Each structure stands twice: as structure tokens, then as C-alpha cells.
Amino acid sequence: MTNHHDPRVRIIERRTLSDGFIHLEEITLEQDMSGGGTATLTREVHDHGSAATILLFDPRRESVVLVRQLRVPVLLQGDPAYMIEAPAGLLDDDTPEVAICREVLEETGYHVDKATHLFDAYMSPGALTERTSFFVGLVDVTEKAGDGGGLAHEGEDIEVLEIPFDEAVAMIATGEICDAKTIMLLQWAQLNRGKLTA
Known part of the structure; x- marks a missing residue:
């Protein structure tokens, strides 16, 4: 999976943790670091709409x-x-x-x-x-x-x-x-x- 909004960031995996009143996902991504190299990050993201x-x-x-x-x-x-x-x-x-x-x-x-x-x-x-x-x-x-x-x-x-x-x-x-x-x-x-x- 790729992120078309910023070439420095690539989404590797999205996993649903909860899909009740809120939608909670675990996102694994790669980020190109400003000093060089790449870091793999995992973040939990809460989505219940705008x-x-x-x-x-x-x-x-x-x-x-x-x-x-x-x-x-x-x-x-x-x-x-x-x-x-x-x-x-x-x-x-x-x-x-x-x-x-x-x-x-x-x-x-x-x-x-x-x-x-x-x-x-x-x-x-x-x-x-x-x-x-x-x-x-x-x-x-x-x-x-x-x-x-x-x-x-x-x-x-x-x-x-x-x-x-x-x-x-x-x-x-x-x-x-x-x-x-x-x-x-x-x-x-x-x-x-x-x-x-x-």
C-alpha cells in the first residue's frame, strides 16, 4: 500500500482493532527520515468521522x-x-x-x-x-x-x-x-x- 499524498511516507499495513462506536486501526508505516535512512513506525488511529x-x-x-x-x-x-x-x-x-x-x-x-x-x-x-x-x-x-x-x-x-x-x-x-x-x-x-x- 502506498500513500499518494507524501512520497516520504508509505503505509505498509492497516489492521482493525475495534469497529464499535469508534473505528480503531493499527497502522504500520515507513517514513523517510530527514537525516537519511528509513524508520518503521506503528500507530493506533481513532476514526469516528469528521x-x-x-x-x-x-x-x-x-x-x-x-x-x-x-x-x-x-x-x-x-x-x-x-x-x-x-x-x-x-x-x-x-x-x-x-x-x-x-x-x-x-x-x-x-x-x-x-x-x-x-x-x-x-x-x-x-x-x-x-x-x-x-x-x-x-x-x-x-x-x-x-x-x-x-x-x-x-x-x-x-x-x-x-x-x-x-x-x-x-x-x-x-x-x-x-x-x-x-x-x-x-x-x-x-x-x-x-x-x-x-
Whole structure:
């Protein structure tokens, strides 16, 4: 097997270790080293698909809509298991814009007319294939299209929060918001505040 993206790297073998909620593979590859010679490496790679996330901003109230939900890996680290985050979800064969609008409605009950794409980022490229598309969308928090709270059949129990923007930014420093995608979106909004309130 070869990798057509970079001639310095050749995939030798791919072996599935788990194919449940996530797909976990063991990858054996050869890498041409910058100092000369070749190294054989083995890496475990976790793939559960690409994702999208969005910052919901109410320009009239200067607040953001975030969600709080259970995150088992965080629980295992000994940190508070219910994390405050921007709405997000897997693409499930949709485009990122379609997927994030679906997730927003499911998780928060808000309908987003237009999700504006900001950038894409790999969230943990040392072990995960996941590429996340980041969006911003304007909402009026007084106008909900649904109940939100997530999908019961997926075991979701999501709390919807409206937080003043400046307070949400301050929650990064206190550690109350420690989710990477949410921090990235709030910092983008801090740098581009004029675009949100214009």
C-alpha cells in the first residue's frame, strides 16, 4: 500500500482493532527520515468521522448559546463530567453546513438560517482522523423552533445555556469552559466582535 499524498511516507499495513462506536486501526508505516535512512513506525488511529461545530450568537443580547452534557473521557480524567461546549456533531454523510444546522436544532432547539463557515481544524492529529468545520450563526434566543436537549434514543441529555458573551470568555480563564472547540470559537468571536454585532 502506498500513500499518494507524501512520497516520504508509505503505509505498509492497516489492521482493525475495534469497529464499535469508534473505528480503531493499527497502522504500520515507513517514513523517510530527514537525516537519511528509513524508520518503521506503528500507530493506533481513532476514526469516528469528521464533525462540525458552531458558535450561536445573539447580537441583540450579546450572548451565546452553549450546551452542557456528559463527557465520559473527561469523567475518567477526574474532571467535572458535564462540560460546557458549543453545539457540535458528526457529519453523518451530510455537508458540514447541513450537519451543523441539524445538530443545532437537535441540541438547542434553535433554527439557524445561515451558518457561516470560519475554518477547519484537526482537533488531535496525533491520534484522531477527525477534522472539524467551525461555523458561526446568529440567533434570537427568544425564538426557539424546537425543544432541544438532544436525542433521547442516542442517550443524550443536553442542557441549553444562554451565557453573556463576556462572561463566557471569562469562563475560559476560570476553567469552567475547557473544551478546545468552544475556546477556539469564543476567541474567534473576541477577535471579530464587530462582524457579529454589525
